[in-house]
Amino acid sequence: MDFPHSSPPGCHRVLLVGGKVAQPNRERNGRSVGRGATGGQGERPAARNFRVRRERSRALGTDQPYVLYAARGWGSVLVEAMLALCGADMRIEQIDGFDHPGENRSKLLAVNPLAQVPTLLLPDGTVMTESAAIALLLAESFPEAGLAPAPDDVRRPIFLRHLIWLVANIYPTFTFADYPERWVERETDRLIDTVRRHREALWRMFEAEIDPGPWVLGDLFSVLDIYVCAMTHWYPRRAWFEAECPKLHAIALACEADARLSPVWTRNFGPETA
Ligand SMILES: N[C@@H](CCC(=O)N[C@@H](CS)C(=O)NCC(=O)O)C(=O)O
Known part of the structure; x- marks a missing residue:
């Protein structure tokens, strides 16, 4: 196989709790304990946009974590890394072995008929696939994460x-x-x-x-x-x-x-x- 199925089994167990990213990671990523969480003077525009969006999400009841369907060492790692840089709340739905018939494949098929990773559920439940589309969306949603040069950047x-x-x-x-x-x-x-x-x-x-x-x-x-x-x-x-x-x-x-x-x-x- 071309994908790295050869990762040592259980290499990341310390970081997984019940299929979710363990607390240290969430703490590091959690915007709620970080800068710009409460607004006020001096809050940067991007931080304010993020806060306003989050407050609106809460009001609409869409304040959910991103849910990433992930298989260790596969393409989901791209989005896992992006979300880590964004400091976004995320839950990992671990679906190793999804390319063979079984429960994990069925889980993935229920949201993505192509049965590919990365597959990402946005906080409002929208299904996103295609890593480049996800990258561009996250770059727009989290401009401070540095995922992409700004639209007016010569690069x-x-x-x-x-x-x-x-x-x-x-x-x-x-x-x-x-x-x-x-x-x-x-x-x-x-x-x-x-x-x-x-x-x-x-x-x-x-x-x-x-x-x-x-x-x-x-x-x-x-x-x-x-x-x-x-x-x-x-x-x-x-x-x-x-x-x-x-x-x-x-x-x-x-x-x-x-x-x-x-x-x-x-x-x-x-x-x-x-
Ligand atoms: N165009 C997609 C490609 C995703 C892709 O090929 N993912 C591979 C894993 S790295 C996959 O899910 N393969 C299973 C299959 O195609 O059945 C993207 O950029 O996200």
């Missing part, structure tokens, strides 16, 4: 291009190589091999676009770095990136070193990545 077009490029070109190659029997009746190994070579070529193209780092957008961190960090865990994996795409490899390591994200990486990929 915005490059950001949008790279974000859509990753999900339109690289991401589908995992679906092709992970489930070759969906696409061909015979010679599945050949399909896997062809797709993997194509993916390597795509990563080389992406590597060539990065100059000078330390992030995909130069000195500005964004969700693009989260994609690089997560996806470089997947085939052709880190050793290949270190040898063939050193700039992407360096971005992945820098992203992993971000203390705000350590619990997410550990929960998904094991303690060695913390």
Whole structure:
């Protein structure tokens, strides 16, 4: 398989309580104990917008946590990392093994007929899928989280291009190589091999676009770095990136070193990545 099913079992147990993110994480993320929670003079506009939205949600009875359908080490890690940076209240609905028939697949199918992760329920119950759409939505909802350059930032077009490029070109190659029997009746190994070579070529193209780092957008961190960090865990994996795409490899390591994200990486990929 191309996805990292090889994560050590139970590597993140300390952080999971009954399928929910454990308290330390929620405390760290909880806006209610953080800055800008009560308003007043000096409150920044983005913090005020967030507070007003939250108060309106409470009044409407939609003040619920985000619910992320997640499988350890799979694409849900992208949104888990984004939500951690947003400091959003979230509950994780753990659905490991969802790509095989069973209870977890049924749970996911009930909200997403494509049965893919990430799948996210917004606080008002709206189902969101497609990691890029989720990234853009969260960037709008939590402008202070630094997920994306602002709309008037000169780096915005490059950001949008790279974000859509990753999900339109690289991401589908995992679906092709992970489930070759969906696409061909015979010679599945050949399909896997062809797709993997194509993916390597795509990563080389992406590597060539990065100059000078330390992030995909130069000195500005964004969700693009989260994609690089997560996806470089997947085939052709880190050793290949270190040898063939050193700039992407360096971005992945820098992203992993971000203390705000350590619990997410550990929960998904094991303690060695913390
Ligand atoms: N376009 C989607 C792709 C999501 C995706 O391919 N997720 C994979 C896991 S990383 C999946 O759920 N695969 C199961 C399947 O396709 O049946 C996105 O960007 O969110």
